[in-house]
Amino acid sequence: MKVLKRVLKWITGAILVLLLLAFLGGFIAYWRSTNDCSHTAAPANPMKAIVYCDYGVANLKLEEIEKPLPTDDQILVRVRTASVNPYDWHFIEGTPYVMRAMGVGLRKPKDTHLGVDFAGTVEAVGKNVTQFKPGDEVFGGKGGAFAEYVCPRAAGSVALKPPSVTFEQAASMNIAGITALQAVRDKGKVQPGQTVLINGASGGVGTFAVQIAKSFGADVTGVCSTRNIDLVRSLGADHVIDYTKQDFTKSDQKYDVILDNVANHSLTDCRRVLKPNGVYVLIGGGGADEQGLLGGLAKALKAALLAKFVSQKMGMMMADPSNKDLTLLADMMQSGKLKPVIDRTYKLEQVPDAIRYVEQGHARGKVVITVD
Numbered sequence: 001m002k003v004l005k006r007v008l009k010w011i012t013g014a015i016l017v018l019l020l021l022a023f024l025g026g027f028i029a030y031w032r033s034t035n036d037c038s039h040t041a042a043p044a045n046p047m048k049a050i051v052y053c054d055y056g057v058a059n060l061k062l063e064e065i066e067k068p069l070p071t072d073d074q075i076l077v078r079v080r081t082a083s084v085n086p087y088d089w090h091f092i093e094g095t096p097y098v099m100r101a102m103g104v105g106l107r108k109p110k111d112t113h114l115g116v117d118f119a120g121t122v123e124a125v126g127k128n129v130t131q132f133k134p135g136d137e138v139f140g141g142k143g144g145a146f147a148e149y150v151c152p153r154a155a156g157s158v159a160l161k162p163p164s165v166t167f168e169q170a171a172s173m174n175i176a177g178i179t180a181l182q183a184v185r186d187k188g189k190v191q192p193g194q195t196v197l198i199n200g201a202s203g204g205v206g207t208f209a210v211q212i213a214k215s216f217g218a219d220v221t222g223v224c225s226t227r228n229i230d231l232v233r234s235l236g237a238d239h240v241i242d243y244t245k246q247d248f249t250k251s252d253q254k255y256d257v258i259l260d261n262v263a264n265h266s267l268t269d270c271r272r273v274l275k276p277n278g279v280y281v282l283i284g285g286g287g288a289d290e291q292g293l294l295g296g297l298a299k300a301l302k303a304a305l306l307a308k309f310v311s312q313k314m315g316m317m318m319a320d321p322s323n324k325d326l327t328l329l330a331d332m333m334q335s336g337k338l339k340p341v342i343d344r345t346y347k348l349e350q351v352p353d354a355i356r357y358v359e360q361g362h363a364r365g366k367v368v369i370t371v372d
Helices: 002-032 086-093 098-104 167-171 174-187 204-215 226-234 267-272 296-307 323-335 348-359
Strands: 046-052 060-066 075-084 117-125 137-141 158-160 195-199 219-224 239-242 255-260 274-282 313-316 342-347 366-370
Touching: 046 348, 060 348, 075 167, 075 348, 086 098, 086 348, 117 167, 117 174, 137 167, 137 174, 137 323, 158 323, 167 323, 167 342, 167 366, 174 204, 174 255, 174 274, 174 323, 195 204, 204 219, 204 226, 204 255, 219 226, 226 239, 267 274, 267 296, 296 313, 342 348, 348 366
Parallel strands: 195 219, 195 255, 219 239, 255 274, 274 313, 342 366
Antiparallel strands: 046 060, 075 117, 075 366, 117 137, 137 158
């Protein structure tokens, strides 16, 4: 008995020591978490860009930073337009908070540059670049797109802009368009004649998903508010549900695929209107005020666990950057199968206002930033 007590006492002490060390480690890591804002010298070759040294929209600033130079495998793009995504405000707010522990920055953001989606004109190319030349009009994704210049890899997420597509339309395409395409084609595996419900059909991803699902031959139902019914119908939706008047999870209709951009219904309720072998794809992670520690990851974990016990496929998706998919989306825009919906346009210095508008969660399609 005495030996057992000593063992238990030793184990308890060891656990307490480990917890104390973990707390001290976390405390030190938190206060050591910083960025280079306080060590930035005056740029020798300046350009304007949106930067943030601390979390929060109030800390966004338009400043002059060093203009990037393309490496051998990069291109220098003069940004004409950019667009805002929920992806951006996740980083601005540092939410869900688990992001901070995963490398974004515990106390302050490590990367102080913002924006991803861009469209613009190639000004210079690296010596190994053969697929682009100065003067080409391009679009795609690159971190730090809320700026006058970006340097994406030529083999990365960048493609030629179709001549009939405006810079505003092209800039809206990267994250939302690729997410919609991969959700419909790869995760939902939508086939001709299938019934597809898109919850949040009037948002950035939703407006693209309606059009892409229709191009795949699906029977599409879009869920949106009263003011967006005509918009969603004009995009090709066969049926439109006004969520202010009807709860789609209480309908008798069953769907082959549900693309959920809003995550405002329980998984159990969504399963009720999903066919026995149907597919539920979680895309949205909740609103800006619903992030907390895990945000949409909590529901994603529930979906992954639930999928092991039911016949339906359920899970969350994150888009994979793809030059091939960008080119496909460009072809769809050129042929008229896909038309971006632009809600509002802001200037570069108005990015904080644009972010606040997107955070509200009621944007119709995309919000675009004009840089020049």
